[in-house]
Amino acid sequence: MRREGSPFSGLGAVTTKELADHLSSARMRVLEWLIVLTAVAALIGTIQQVRDTVSEDPFVFLKLFTEARQPLPSFVSILAFLIPLMAIGLGFDAVNGEHNRRTLSRVLSQPIYRDALLMGKFLAGLITLAISLVVLWLLVIGLGLLLLGVPPSTEEVLRSFAFLVVALAYAGLWLAAAILFSIVFRSPATAALTTLGLWLFLTVLWPALSPGIAYAISPPHPLYQLLNQPDPDTLVWEQGLARLSPSTLFGEVLRAVLNPATRAIGPIFLEQLEGALIGSPLPLAQSLLIAWPQLVSLIAGTIVLFVVGYVVFQRQEVRA
Amino acid sequence: MRVKTFVLALALGLAATGASHAQQASEQTPQIKGLFLITDYPAVTVQAGATSTVSLRLQNYGLPPERLALSVEGVPQGWTATILGGGQPVAAAMPAPGKDVSLQLRLDVPASAQSGVQTLTVNARGGSQNISLPIAVTLGKDLPAKLTLEPKLPELRGTPRSSFEYQMTIKNDSGRNLLVSLGAKAPQNFSTTFTEAYGSQELTSVPIEAGQSKDVKLTVRPPAQVGAGKVPVGVTVSAEGVSAEARVVMDIAGQSQLRLTGRDGVVSARAEAGNQTSVPLVVTNEGTAPAEAIELSGTAPSGWKIEFEPKEIPGIAPRERAEVQLLLTPAAKALAGDYMTTVRANSRGESASTDFRVAVSTSTYWGIAGAGIIGVALLIMVGAIARFGRR
Amino acid sequence: MNAVIEARNLTKRYGDASAxxxxxxxxxxxxxxxxxxxNGAGKTTTILMMLGLTDVTDGEVRVLGLDPARExxxxxxxxxxxxxSVSFYDNMTAAENLAYTARLMGLDRAEREARIKEELERVQLADVANKPVGTFSRGMxxxxxxAEILMKKAEVAILDEPTSGLDPQATEELLGMIRDLKSHNVTVLLSSHLLDRVQKVCDRVALFQAGKIALIGTVSELARQVLGSGFAVEVEAEGAGLAEKLRVIPGVSSVEATGVNRFRMLADRDVRPEAANVVVGAGGKLRQLSVDEPSLDAIYNRFFQKQNGAGEVRDAA
Structure with missing residues (x-):
């Protein structure tokens, strides 16, 4: 049975309203300040460190993103940690909040499909995240300009922009996950806890677990153990398992995008390095190609999670 | 007295026939007794305006020492005749028995002196002895200055890149010391330098004493682009209006010289992992002889395939070039990034090589596959909207 | 007049259970x-099906001639x-809430503002238009x-339990507004489990029981059907043999004496004029004459008592 009318009618209204909600909500303000303060603290330390190292580096601006100065982690590590937090914060009560406020049926009795409602909520979350990330990006560039006194090169701007896109994809993934759980669980607290638990598991526990699991699935050949060398098969398993975690994927993409000298992610054979001019930067397109599978996984994961949430939402009854 | 005069005359006669005889006679015939004033050349030629010396010897054979006053008679007007002994003007000499005293007669001849033969007599007068030595002095004309130049090895063979070193001897055949200036005439762009035979100091002129000779070295460097053939180099030495010339010949053998670059001098290339790329290479013969049978080879990281099309160039004439294709296949698992490869051209000892920086990019197939995955995800989304949408 | 809403054999099943x-x-x-x-009789499910908010398992429904499942x-x-128990976004003001729904309706800016102002006045909320809805009482x-329905200029208004949780005064106000809707020629469909409260405004009712419509019609029709005679007329009069005389009035099914000179007549209509005539004609003194309108509660209770007593009766109407 084919229904008439556009599933997108009302999308703009929903997006605008949700966006306004996000941008004015106290929750967002807390998250934004948290991110901005930690990021600025990390940045200022990093900038001092970068200024102290006099050596000529054609990618000094990218260093601002990746360099860490004790005791603070680098700017990107902070973002890798806080982006999911922010995305989950935006999405965990997206749908169950409407249920609990009993506003869902009234909104849906307006001439819109619920497609528009869900998409609008996702879009608004994504736009909020994009705004926050762009602000942070400008903050890095601005502080860099102010304190380093050199303009970034086109390559650096493009690379940092690519970082922005990747960070958005990563944020989108966690947003989609949070929205999915907000559809599945009626209680926002349950949804938030589940998503945060999943995030902590995948970010903290999983990277520690995956070597053990890889060891169990594909025990290293005794020869390699004798040589005290890692077995390539085990390594492949280990890496494959670790990549189930979006944070691993995100870290890998960043390594390729923000460090132009990165030639490969993961273990490589020594013979692959023969004749290679180590340290020579790769063109951006090649760097992106290295990180492409990871980037694709992030984007496709976002879409798949959204679709799962979408299907579940569509099959739900409007009333509680 | 008559007997004594006879003896002196005899002695003079002996001296005139040959000093060696006289000496031989004096040494071998110790029974001869007497005092003699002798010279090797009792008739000499001197130049006007010059100072000449005549060597004299006062010989005592078995007589007791006696003071002999020395004097010169018959000195023409304006001339100065001085007797020197031990470098100082002396007025008397006293030879020990069986010994002699060397003396010199120095003649300062004025420039205005008339030519002709003058006879000067050197007298040695003692209490018992009285000896005279007449010397015929001919006022001769000045001897002409003369130089000779003789290269030892006048024809050398070499390549355009060798330096040609010619050893040569300059002889001053005149009676005077000369400052000889050196010059060489070679075609344009040939560099010529004179140095001492065994030294490195460059010279433009060299002093040579009268009658002496000196060895110098001429080094000629041809320009690198010189063609094969014989090149004559004229060498001229000159002093005071006289000169000597010689000709040396450089036999320059042709040589091939290879240069290998990318087309338009480009020494970098792009390649895709696992895919063959062809890079045009240019082999240039910058030498003067044709290069033959040029073989091309290369080194690349392991797993790479490096080939040339063609593998061998039969020959390249001087100043000509040939193009070959470098067929480079990076290993299928090569990582993206820059790599160094070296390509070489070899032709009978002559070789050229160049480093190529190869920027390897990885295949975009995976990129397309990734985009495909995103496409599939989007298709799933579209499908989900079609199936579950619009509620 | 054409049927604005029409349902035929409308069915909704969740698994084996029929809502x-x-x-x-x-x-x-x-x-x-x-x-x-x-509650739980299927009223809300029926409404959601009419709005296309839930799928129809079987049968069909037409609203304004349109199929809500298709359009x-x-x-x-x-x-x-x-x-x-309608809810709004508590952090937004009344005007903002209406503006959001107006945007969802696709109204342009000028129209939106004009209508919001007009309708807030009409429902007497103009003075709190810029207060957060969180501070509003249930009636507000x-x-x-x-106001939202008015703003939409809806031809049909569907009200689900509009009076639940309201105090009597708020209920009266709301019912007045519902009548006002009718006067603007809006078709109103309302659901309630409080039968008495809405009885006064409904032209016709459908009584739901376990997913089925047990009875449908005007209240008096139902009373006639279920109670036999829906009107109870109380007469207090002095006179002799009044009971017999009253009993012969056409439409009167029974007369019983409830006290001295007090009679209770059950009739299928309001028989007060005839009763007055009878009393006066019999020379009696009419002291009081009143009528009890049939109560939906009574109808409902009586109906299901009867039904239970008669066993499985599928369609009592």
Whole structure:
């Protein structure tokens, strides 16, 4: 049975309203300040460190993103940690909040499909995240300009922009996950806890677990153990398992995008390095190609999670 | 007295026939007794305006020492005749028995002196002895200055890149010391330098004493682009209006010289992992002889395939070039990034090589596959909207 | 008048359980139609099906001639819906809430502002237009919900339990507004489990029981059907043999003496004029004459008592 009318009618209204909600909500303000303060603290330390190292580096601006100065982690590590937090914060009560406020049926009795409602909520979350990330990006560039006194090169701007896109994809993934759980669980607290638990598991526990699991699935050949060398098969398993975690994927993409000298992610054979001019930067397109599978996984994961949430939402009854 | 005069005359006669005889006679015939004033050349030629010396010897054979006053008679007007002994003007000499005293007669001849033969007599007068030595002095004309130049090895063979070193001897055949200036005439762009035979100091002129000779070295460097053939180099030495010339010949053998670059001098290339790329290479013969049978080879990281099309160039004439294709296949698992490869051209000892920086990019197939995955995800989304949408 | 809402054999099943089981009814234009019944009888499910918010398992429903399952956007464009215990975004003001729904309706800016102002005045919320809805009482929220329907200029208003949780005065106000809707020629469909409260405004009602419509019709029709005679006329008069005389009035089914000179007549209509005539004609003194309108509660209770007593009766109507 084919229904008439556009599933997108009302999308703009929903997006605008949700966006306004996000941008004015106290929750967002807390998250934004948290991110901005930690990021600025990390940045200022990093900038001092970068200024102290006099050596000529054609990618000094990218260093601002990746360099860490004790005791603070680098700017990107902070973002890798806080982006999911922010995305989950935006999405965990997206749908169950409407249920609990009993506003869902009234909104849906307006001439819109619920497609528009869900998409609008996702879009608004994504736009909020994009705004926050762009602000942070400008903050890095601005502080860099102010304190380093050199303009970034086109390559650096493009690379940092690519970082922005990747960070958005990563944020989108966690947003989609949070929205999915907000559809599945009626209680926002349950949804938030589940998503945060999943995030902590995948970010903290999983990277520690995956070597053990890889060891169990594909025990290293005794020869390699004798040589005290890692077995390539085990390594492949280990890496494959670790990549189930979006944070691993995100870290890998960043390594390729923000460090132009990165030639490969993961273990490589020594013979692959023969004749290679180590340290020579790769063109951006090649760097992106290295990180492409990871980037694709992030984007496709976002879409798949959204679709799962979408299907579940569509099959739900409007009333509680 | 008559007997004594006879003896002196005899002695003079002996001296005139040959000093060696006289000496031989004096040494071998110790029974001869007497005092003699002798010279090797009792008739000499001197130049006007010059100072000449005549060597004299006062010989005592078995007589007791006696003071002999020395004097010169018959000195023409304006001339100065001085007797020197031990470098100082002396007025008397006293030879020990069986010994002699060397003396010199120095003649300062004025420039205005008339030519002709003058006879000067050197007298040695003692209490018992009285000896005279007449010397015929001919006022001769000045001897002409003369130089000779003789290269030892006048024809050398070499390549355009060798330096040609010619050893040569300059002889001053005149009676005077000369400052000889050196010059060489070679075609344009040939560099010529004179140095001492065994030294490195460059010279433009060299002093040579009268009658002496000196060895110098001429080094000629041809320009690198010189063609094969014989090149004559004229060498001229000159002093005071006289000169000597010689000709040396450089036999320059042709040589091939290879240069290998990318087309338009480009020494970098792009390649895709696992895919063959062809890079045009240019082999240039910058030498003067044709290069033959040029073989091309290369080194690349392991797993790479490096080939040339063609593998061998039969020959390249001087100043000509040939193009070959470098067929480079990076290993299928090569990582993206820059790599160094070296390509070489070899032709009978002559070789050229160049480093190529190869920027390897990885295949975009995976990129397309990734985009495909995103496409599939989007298709799933579209499908989900079609199936579950619009509620 | 054409049927504005028409349901034929409308069925909704969740798995094996039927929430709505083959109901048929039609609502004419300008009518106030009540879907009445206890909670869980299928009233809300029926409403959601009419709005296309839930799938129809079987049968069909037409709203303004449109199939809500096929053209829900058009249906929802013309139908206003006031859900059970309507809620708004508490952090937004009344005007902002209305502006959001107006945008969802696709109204342009000028139209939006004009209508919001007008309708807030109409529901007497103009003075709190810029206060957050979180501070509103239940009755104010219901009125705001009505304003939303008015703003939509809906041809059909569907009100789900509009009076639940309201105090008597708020209920009266709301019922007045519902009548006002009718006067603007809006067809109103309302559901309630409080039968008595809505009885007064409904032109016709459908009584729901376990997913089925047990009875449908005007209240007096139902009373006649179920109670036999729906009107109880109380007469207090002095006179002899009044009981016999009253009994012969056409339409009167029984007369009983409830006290000295007090009679209770059961009739299928309001027989007060005839009763007065009889008393006066018999030379009696009429002291009091009153009529009890049939109560839906009574109808409902009586009906299901009867039904239970008679066993499985599928369709008592």
């Amino acid at each position: 709505v089981d083959g109901i048929s009814f039609s609502v004419a234009g300008g009518e106030i139609f009540g879907l009445l019944g206890p 829900p956007l058009k249906v929802k464009g013309h139908v206003g819906y006031l859900p059970d 929220r219901q009125r705001l919900g009505l």
